[in-house]
Amino acid sequence: MRLGIGRSVKRDAVLVRVETDEGLIGWGESHHGRCPGAIARLIDTTLRELVIGMDACDVAGVWHRVYKMQLASHGMGAAAALALSGLDQALWDIRCQRTNWSLCELLGGGPKPIKAYAGGIALGWQDPETLVEEARALVNQGFRALKLRVGDTARRDIERVRAVRLALGDDIDLLVDANTGYTLDDVRRVMPAYEEMDIGWLEEPFPAWDAEAYASAARLGRVPLAAGENHYTRYEFGPLLKDGNVRFIQPDLSKTGGITEAMRIAAMASAVKLTVNPHTSATAINMATSIHYLCAVDNPGYFEADVTQLNPFRDYLAGQLPYALDAQGCVSPLPGAGIGLRPDEAFLAEHPLIEGPCYV
Incomplete structure (x- = not known):
């Protein structure tokens, strides 16, 4: 992809x-x-x-x-x-x-449904027809929200997003993620179309450090900006929240300093009336942990459900899936002590390190 x-x-x-x-x-x-x-x-x-x-x-x-x-x-x-x-x-x-105890209970919360969107390494740069097929299949699985990958060219991005919106109708929440691939001119070009198509957020149009670009982009339209997966610790989230240009906060529990720091970040976001919508990393451990985390804070947003077609670290790492959708498109924490699953060390031994970048 x-x-x-x-x-x-x-x-x-x-x-x-x-x-x-x-x-x-x-x-x-x-x-x-x-x-x-x-x-x-x-x-x-x-x-x-x-x-x-x-x-x-x-x-x-x-x-x-x-x-x-x-x-x-x-x-x-x-x-x-x-x-x-x-x-x-x-x-x-x-x-x-x-x-x-379960993690969410130890953190001060308890089991509850958390709304989910279809994300992960999916819904990428492809022909609009095949993108619509992939999106429709996810809706048929029960998802009520999807995240599309943009950051290509403004024209192709708008073409893909519009095809999905027309195919799925207005009842499905659509989010878009540029993976830091936009310029300010790109945002200026796509923003009117994204507003017209009622896009829920534009994620990471720029690198995390480019605060001036985020401030300028926030003035270009009404689609809110999302960021945080590449912000590390509360010391980087502090300026992000103070600036007020990003309206959806996305700490990754495998990046930002773990559960301890993510709880602090959630409290900081809650103080300015923003939700936390954690970015998902690669394995069932991060995914199950993220759901427990969302059940333990007072400002939970979306859980990013990894819908990558092939991800053995999600499907086979612990002998069970880290999440399941209910009829409303929500997920709930796994029962049992901790996050509700334990890695299979024999599986890990079968999947040793492969050096080199995962994207080329």
Whole structure:
């Protein structure tokens, strides 16, 4: 599949396994950052040396130590934030194993339906006819919201989005994601058509650091902007929220600093009356964790359901799917302790690291 960041050639993920001296085992997922071997190496060396010997249930203390010794003193590096995210998830999993509580309950929430949209590596740059076929099939599965990949040319993007809107009608929510591929002139060209087609949000038209472009784009039309999957920790979300140009906040629990930091970001967004709509990473761990997270905050938005046609890390990693749609197009957290699933280590052994970028 092709989209704004390239042609997808493989799926990458970094899974983090933490074992305590009591024999409890926690699992988390770090985003690969297009270089999974480097992220794994950082976890196995630097982060490991920083946290071995600490109390595994002191998630705030572990988070602060990694922040102080790695992120704060050596810059807000993406690799360190990705690595910390998987470690933090694994420590929350250990807390859940110790208490035998589900993650959403331990975070202060409880099971409830969360509206979902069809996303992931899907609905990309293709002929309008085949895109409509893919979109219609997802609606037939029960989705009431879909995210289309844009960021090609303004003309082709409008052609694709319009074909889907005409085919599905006005009852389906349509979102679009440019994967940082737009210029301000592109936004100026597509915004009138996206307004006409009642698009719910325009996601990441620009790189995360380009605050001036976001401010200019927010004045070009009424389609709200979405961003956050490439913003790391509350220290980058703070200016994003203060600027007020992005109206849908999208932390990725495998990128932004894990569950601990994502809860802080949700509270910050809640204070300015915005929802959190977490970006989904590659495996069932991130997906199941994201649903529990949304059940634990007071400002849940959408869950991004990965509908990639081929993703064994979603389908076979734990012997069960991380989500299921109900009749209203919503998902609910898996029951049981933690996130409700455990990785199959034999499956992991069958899928070793493949070096190289996942998009070309």
